[in-house]
Amino acid sequence: MNLTGFQTDQANSLRKLARSSNKRKQSPVSGKGMYERKGVRVISVTSGKGGVGKSNVVANLAISLAKTGKKVLIIDADLGVGNIDVLLGLTPTATLNHVLSGEMRLDEVIVSGPGGIKLVPAGSGIQEYTNLGQHERLRLLNELDRLEENLDVVIIDTEAGISENVTYFNTAAQEIVMVVSPDPTSITDVYVLIKLLATRYNENRFKILVNMVHDSNDALEVFARLSNATSRFLDISLDYLGCVLWDEKLVEAVKRQKAVCEVFPDAKASRCFANLARKVDTHSAENRPKGNIQFFFRQRFAPALGMESL
Template identity: 65%
Template sequence: MSDVIGMGDQADTLREMARSARKKQKSDAAPQGDVSIQKGIRVISVTSGKGGVGKSNVVSNLAIALSMQGKKVLLIDADLGLGNLDVLLGLSPVYNLNHVLNGEKNLSDILIDGPAGIKIIPAGSGVQELTSLGQHEKLKLLDELDMLEEQFDIMIVDTEAGISENVTYFTVAAQEIIVVVTPEPTSITDVYALIKLLATRYSEHHFKVLVNMAKDSEDALEVFRKLANVAGRFLDISLDYLGCVVKDEKVVEAVKRQRAVCELYPDSEAAGCFTTLAKRVTENTRQARLKGNIQFFFRRFLENPSG
């Protein structure tokens, strides 16, 4: 944990001049008497304890549903070794996040357009050395993302599955955490292990739970109860039930056609679930808290701690 905090101190030093220069440019360019109100972007990390729970499909459809409700959404594929958001959505990016991390491109160069107006930062695939980011890469990514902050309302980070260092980094750096779980016992066990790690090692105490591939709403609530019961006995955390996405053959068909179910089958049961989820995310406007560790856009909190 201490090295994560230390990284924040270094980021504070490395980014101060660039941030100040950007603020001065904006101030000089603004008309006399113009008062700008800083946008409060929300950074949401979506993660899971294991693969095969449909997390990336959930992320892409949730982003599209939020965009359809008027939000400007940036979606970042943070599975740096096996990114697949572009494949899920039938996109063919020329560049990806690996090109940014190795210094060839800036984030603005690799942004691609997705369905319903969302913007996507694609990850690469099969690059072993980027499956565990070093400190330099982490700081570079923070600085690059900082430049995009004011263009979006919500940034959703799709982490890789499991409990790797990259997963914990992206999750801890976000302001809100959504964990995706399915009714399978192995999924419940693995997501509990992830929550336990984040709670005990990184002092994360607030999680939103999304149940995917549920038979119905009662089935999803039962999954949440099981997870909440075991977490309540052994961990000092709070779990909020965000909702569920029911098992729907239209989702399977959409994946085969490399399209989002919200776009291809907007009247399907699953698409309706994503619409409801997007409304809940939008309505849940609890102010994001500055944690005791490095965060995306943490400079905004330090400069304007009252929000």
């Protein structure tokens, strides 16, 4: 079986296991699963092409969510050229690559960032894990479920493009946020990624964030172009999540290796990220496109997948 087939079968089997587990393991008092752990929102942030400010969105969204009282973990899943640690001026000594190789546990590579956020940094300049195999994927799932961190939100910063790593992390997340800029090539490439995830991996709901626009009207125009294209050819739902305005203060923050919402909290971009965090926070669990079954599931499903020994 190829990786695409494995990935689809894995997601389908997890959904079946979730349904059967929920039927079998009901509490006689509350009706809730006896082994249900606290729900953790897993959000992937992705883009069709590089250069649209995706990692900056991840960093500032995480810090803005933390300011609302959420406990947030970023996973830098750009396993070849990870850069969230650089954006935030952090100097980690270990990365996610050490976890995937089995050298370290996930808890051991987490570093603290601004605003109380946590970060799992990715390695840079290493080609070995730019295409994860089945064993590395299962190890990561296992390690995520072992986390002792009391988390509310996990944000996955994927690499740009349509690689198998990109599709894996997007299908493993509960919610998919597509970052697009007004650049026509960005719109085209996001459409290609959405089409791939919809037709090959049965993803049918996407949130759209328009970045680096001059005003909200420009952002709505970008969303309309993307929505018109998808509505003609795909049976999916696009939700407009908002926009982040172009801001010289953000450029200055990058030069300082700081998040703009930390060093310039009153900047236009910072206000956009605060609004974005509030909007993300108000999306209820009932509106999530997938159940909490891809990540953080080992306690219920690992025996069926043979993951105990990983």
